[in-house]
Amino acid sequence: MPTPINLQLGWPSPRLFPREELALSTASSLSNLETVKQGLLYGPSLGHAPLRKSIASWLSSFYLPKSGPIPIERISISGGASQNLANILDVFSDPHITQRIWMVEPTYFLACTIFEDAGFSGKMRGVPENENGIDVKFLREELKAFTRQQEMHNGVLPPVKPPGSYDKIFKHILYLTPTFSNPSAKTMPTSVREEVLALAREFDILVVSDDVYEWLRWPADKSAPVDSKLAPIPPRLVDLDRATLGEDPWGNSISNGSFSKIIGPGVRVGWTEASTKMISRLSLNGATQSGGAPSQLTSTFIDPLLRTGALQKHIEEILIPTYRSRFHVLMSAIQNHLEPLGVKVTTGAPYTVAGKDEVLPAGGFFTYISFPESLPSADVIAKKAMEDYALKIAYGEMFVIRGDKSSLERSKSTFGRGARLCWAWHEEEEIEDGVRRLGELVKAMLTEATNS
Numbered sequence: 230m231p232t233p234i235n236l237q238l239g240w241p242s243p244r245l246f247p248r249e250e251l252a253l254s255t256a257s258s259l260s261n262l263e264t265v266k267q268g269l270l271y272g273p274s275l276g277h278a279p280l281r282k283s284i285a286s287w288l289s290s291f292y293l294p295k296s297g298p299i300p301i302e303r304i305s306i307s308g309g310a311s312q313n314l315a316n317i318l319d320v321f322s323d324p325h326i327t328q329r330i331w332m333v334e335p336t337y338f339l340a341c342t343i344f345e346d347a348g349f350s351g352k353m354r355g356v357p358e359n360e361n362g363i364d365v366k367f368l369r370e371e372l373k374a375f376t377r378q379q380e381m382h383n384g385v386l387p388p389v390k391p392p393g394s395y396d397k398i399f400k401h402i403l404y405l406t407p408t409f410s411n412p413s414a415k416t417m418p419t420s421v422r423e424e425v426l427a428l429a430r431e432f433d434i435l436v437v438s439d440d441v442y443e444w445l446r447w448p449a450d451k452s453a454p455v456d457s458k459l460a461p462i463p464p465r466l467v468d469l470d471r472a473t474l475g476e477d478p479w480g481n482s483i484s485n486g487s488f489s490k491i492i493g494p495g496v497r498v499g500w501t502e503a504s505t506k507m508i509s510r511l512s513l514n515g516a517t518q519s520g521g522a523p524s525q526l527t528s529t530f531i532d533p534l535l536r537t538g539a540l541q542k543h544i545e546e547i548l549i550p551t552y553r554s555r556f557h558v559l560m561s562a563i564q565n566h567l568e569p570l571g572v573k574v575t576t577g578a579p580y581t582v583a584g585k586d587e588v589l590p591a592g593g594f595f596t597y598i599s600f601p602e603s604l605p606s607a608d609v610i611a612k613k614a615m616e617d618y619a620l621k622i623a624y625g626e627m628f629v630i631r632g633d634k635s636s637l638e639r640s641k642s643t644f645g646r647g648a649r650l651c652w653a654w655h656e657e658e659e660i661e662d663g664v665r666r667l668g669e670l671v672k673a674m675l676t677e678a679t680n681s
């Protein structure tokens with residue numbers, strides 16, 4: 230049996246961790262008695278203030294938001310995007326008042342359990358992607374139909390949570406990864422984000438956006454010079470929300486940021502950006518009131534990484550060049566071993582326009598491929614890949630919205646016929662070998678399909 234290759238795993242390779250930088254920043258924090266006190270006592274509800282300040286300034290210089298630099302009041306510290314999604318639901322949802330969880334399909338599959346934990350089993354619904362990352366028309370129609378149905382049955386139950394202390398419970402949640410999505414790699418253009426936000430305002434939706442891959446981007450074109458200027462990616466939903474915040478101080482979107490993909494998942498530190506009102510209410514969740522801000526000690530280690538520019542340097546000098554090179558190896562391998570067999574890369578339409586002297590970006594951790602229709606479903610292909618070729622891939626059905634029969638049905642003719650491939654874990658030769666193995670399998674299966 231060949232050495233196992235795992236193109237499913239969405240983890241950064243350990244050799245890419247900023248180990249030395251982290252050793253220095255940790256030592257500097259631990260050598261300062263004041264910082265040690267802050268790190269080892271219960272943290273303030275909003276999180277370690279120096280890190281919040283560093284994040285606000287780092288995000289401001291990265292995103293250049295139209296409304297100006299991001300004030301620290303818009304930022305709180307989380308224990309990573311997963312933990313924070315649970316917190317958001319604790320504070321801004323109620324299983325009786327929040328009627329539906331809309332999830333862009335295919336979805337980051339591990340989010341489904343977080344919604345179930347919060348009492349939303351059976352209430353999750355898929356919103357299909359199109360070339361632009363989300364079918365907004367579909368969502369609008371579904372929301373309208375659902376609202377009519379609700380009115381007819383007049384069946385709203387009393388809140389599960391005590392009235393008074395939960396001052397903003399949204400009627401709907403929309404969960405998405407709008408840039409370099411996991412799993413589809415699609416990115417939503419600005420106009421689509423604006424439509425999503427307009428819908429959110431109209432139907433009282435909280436848009437929870439996992440903005441976890443945006444730092445990792447490079448020219449999509451392999452031949453572009455190393456120092457090419459990238460066309461900007463679209464503004465985050467929270468930036469658009471902030472720029473158009475009207476009478477309602479809550480806003481309708483929340484950005485879930487994380488150091489998991491750019492430092493390492495074990496740091497368990499992330500951040501939230503949203504309106505000041507939403508941020509201060511989020512930090513009043515019960516677990517934080519009792520235990521203080523999540524990941525307090527680690528926050529004191531990460532702050533110097535940001536303040537000194539060490540993390541940004543690591544992203545620019547190590548992560549981006551490595552992932553860029555692996556991305557192109559993967560793409561070439563797909564072109565050589567899979568495309569001649571009818572496999573297609575299906576990562577959506579261009580989402581930005583390259584100005585003069587600019588090039589289009591690619592980025593994130595994943596690409597998505599679709600298998601030819603004559604092949605069995607992707608789960609069968611994935612099982613065979615594992616058994617016969619020691620190759621693991623993430624097959625389409627994994628990304629169905631749990632409990633939504635329509636999502637499962639739609640998947641059969643769309644994303645369910647494909648697979649997600651990741652370049653973050655393995656080195657270039659293993660990526661090339663993994664795709665070559667998949668090519669061999671697809672070829673064998675195509676021959677079998679023709680002969681049967």
Ligand SMILES: Cc1ncc(COP(=O)(O)O)c(C=O)c1O
Nearest residue numbers: 309310311337406411439487489
């Ligand atoms: C879209 C998305 N959200 C959240 C996470 C998990 O983030 P964290 O490690 O910050 O909990 C991942 C990790 O794969 C992801 O792809």
